[in-house]
Amino acid sequence: MDVQTLLNGLVLGGLYACIAVGFSLVWGVLNIINMLHGSFIILGAYLAFFAHAAFGAHPFLSLPFIAAALFGLGYVIQRGVINRVVSSPVLITLVLTFGLDMILYNAMVLGFSATPRRLALDMGRIDILGATLPLDRIAAMALAVALTAMLFQVLRGSRIGRAIVAVRMDRDAAALMGVRVPQIYAITFGIGACMAGAAGSLMSVVFPFSPAMTGLFLGKAFIVCVIGGLGSVPGALVGGLALGLIESMAGALIGPQEAVLAGFVVMLALLIFKPTGLLGKAGYE
Amino acid sequence: MSTLLAVEALESGYGDVQVLWGLDLTVEAGSITCIVGSNGAGKTTFLRTLSGLVKTKSGSVRFAGADVTGVEPDAALAAGIVHVPEGRRLFKGLTVQDNLLLGAYTRHDDGIMSDLEFVYATFPILKERRKQDATTLSGGEQQMCAIGRGIMSRPKLLLIDELSLGLAPKAVDRLSAALVDINAGGITILLVEQDVMTAFDLAATAFVVDMGRVVKFGATADLADDPAIREAYMGL
Numbered sequence: 386m387d388v389q390t391l392l393n394g395l396v397l398g399g400l401y402a403c404i405a406v407g408f409s410l411v412w413g414v415l416n417i418i419n420m421l422h423g424s425f426i427i428l429g430a431y432l433a434f435f436a437h438a439a440f441g442a443h444p445f446l447s448l449p450f451i452a453a454a455l456f457g458l459g460y461v462i463q464r465g466v467i468n469r470v471v472s473s474p475v476l477i478t479l480v481l482t483f484g485l486d487m488i489l490y491n492a493m494v495l496g497f498s499a500t501p502r503r504l505a506l507d508m509g510r511i512d513i514l515g516a517t518l519p520l521d522r523i524a525a526m527a528l529a530v531a532l533t534a535m536l537f538q539v540l541r542g543s544r545i546g547r548a549i550v551a552v553r554m555d556r557d558a559a560a561l562m563g564v565r566v567p568q569i570y571a572i573t574f575g576i577g578a579c580m581a582g583a584a585g586s587l588m589s590v591v592f593p594f595s596p597a598m599t600g601l602f603l604g605k606a607f608i609v610c611v612i613g614g615l616g617s618v619p620g621a622l623v624g625g626l627a628l629g630l631i632e633s634m635a636g637a638l639i640g641p642q643e644a645v646l647a648g649f650v651v652m653l654a655l656l657i658f659k660p661t662g663l664l665g666k667a668g669y670e
Numbered sequence: 671m672s673t674l675l676a677v678e679a680l681e682s683g684y685g686d687v688q689v690l691w692g693l694d695l696t697v698e699a700g701s702i703t704c705i706v707g708s709n710g711a712g713k714t715t716f717l718r719t720l721s722g723l724v725k726t727k728s729g730s731v732r733f734a735g736a737d738v739t740g741v742e743p744d745a746a747l748a749a750g751i752v753h754v755p756e757g758r759r760l761f762k763g764l765t766v767q768d769n770l771l772l773g774a775y776t777r778h779d780d781g782i783m784s785d786l787e788f789v790y791a792t793f794p795i796l797k798e799r800r801k802q803d804a805t806t807l808s809g810g811e812q813q814m815c816a817i818g819r820g821i822m823s824r825p826k827l828l829l830i831d832e833l834s835l836g837l838a839p840k841a842v843d844r845l846s847a848a849l850v851d852i853n854a855g856g857i858t859i860l861l862v863e864q865d866v867m868t869a870f871d872l873a874a875t876a877f878v879v880d881m882g883r884v885v886k887f888g889a890t891a892d893l894a895d896d897p898a899i900r901e902a903y904m905g906l
Binding site: 544547548550551554555557558559560561562563564565 | 721722723743744747748752753755759760761762763764768771772773775776819823
């Protein structure tokens with residue numbers, strides 16, 4: 386494997402980790418497979434695109450506002466809609482988020498059209514050990530990894546983080562600690578949406594995007610969770626980097642057309658041979 | 671002594687299954703009171719109703735002069751009713767200290783650290799093990815951690831469900847001594863216990879629950895001599 390393939394894989398992997406970590410958190414804590422996650426990512430990308438087009442806002446600067454807006458959207462959706470059925474079997478919440486996703490997806494097609502967009506920044510490029518990388522990609526990857534690390538810190542070191550872990554482990558016992566469980570659910574779903582929005586605004590400088598790609602990103606979040614193991618931030622990071630490397634290696638070896646396929650093949654293999662994923666265990670850290 | 675908790679004609683249950691059928695009970699401030707009874711009598715359901723985990727159907731609960739009938743768990747906690755649940759229910763994946771701090775989740779006062787020191791002084795082993803996953807502790811230590819977590823909530827009334835379940839006699843003695851100390855510090859304790867001997871040793875007053883009602887109550891010294899109690903619950 387040459388250095389270029391390796392670096393491409395790591396850049397891609399950092400972004401994948403950021404895409405998947407919110408999905409993994411919501412799945413782990415709320416036991417909800419959030420079908421909206423891909424649309425949250427694309428919505429984040431569009432918000433970054435329009436903030437740039439309308440106000441000339443640099444996507445790295447508009448990111449905190451987009452993340453906050455998506456947090457609010459996620460919080461309201463969980464509080465107002467999903468909390469009503471949150472204790473139901475996973476299929477019910479899956480169907481509900483699937484339906485909400487159809488609404489959001491079609492609203493984006495109507496509002497933004499299906500034409501692929503791209504936020505071209507061109508911050509220049511650098512050479513590392515004979516490989517060339519655009520600086521905007523490296524910056525996006527560094528921010529994605531930093532955001533993932535920040536979420537890890539919040540979950541581990543903060544009062545809200547302890548409450549989220551407590552609710553995941555034992556809802557009744559958490560309620561006995563005075564934790565308002567519906568509120569923690571809404572905050573957790575909000576954080577998931579927030580990470581998706583942040584990831585989307587970072588993606589907007591790396592890939593062209595359109596509403597038709599929501600399913601693609603949802604699929605990637607899914608693969609990352611299965612590879613890395615559900616239920617932990619380090620799992621999402623390892624899974625994300627692994628998927629990035631798998632896709633870039635597959636792209637170099639068997640061609641970019643088959644690269645997406647490779648991720649799914651690895652996911653299926655892991656489901657058969659190691660269904661807990663590489664770092665999978667009970668417990669959210 | 672004044673009455674801290676007064677429960678009248680309490681009815682509750684799970685969905686269509688009613689468990690409590692008009693339970694009456696009072697707890698005096700500063701006391702250790704116990705509830706004994708066989709499996710399925712409704713002891714745990716009663717504690718879960720007090721702390722808001724189980725919905726109240728009817729009846730009334732007055733606590734420290736306020737009506738707390740059917741309140742949510744966070745409101746019961748805010749009133750000073752703290753429930754140490756059966757089976758300890760510590761949070762896996764969190765350290766002993768993080769478990770203890772979750773007990774103080776709703777608090778914003780500056781007494782949290784001094785309460786933590788009090789818990790560590792009461793159970794020194796918890797301080798030694800404060801950085802390890804709470805669920806890797808022995809059963810007795812886990813019960814210490816669960817009680818410590820309860821103390822971190824600043825209770826007026828500490829509800830303890832099955833103090834001795836699954837623990838070695840030595841651990842039970844250790845915990846009993848700690849409860850006496852905690853009670854002497856001003857915390858009223860309502861203990862649910864299947865082991866009647868342990869319960870009667872600790873408590874001055876006992877309520878016997880059967881089929882979701884109180885069927886007998888009185889001083890533990892008197893009840894311990896009651897032939898019906900001795901036969902039904904102490905196997906004598």
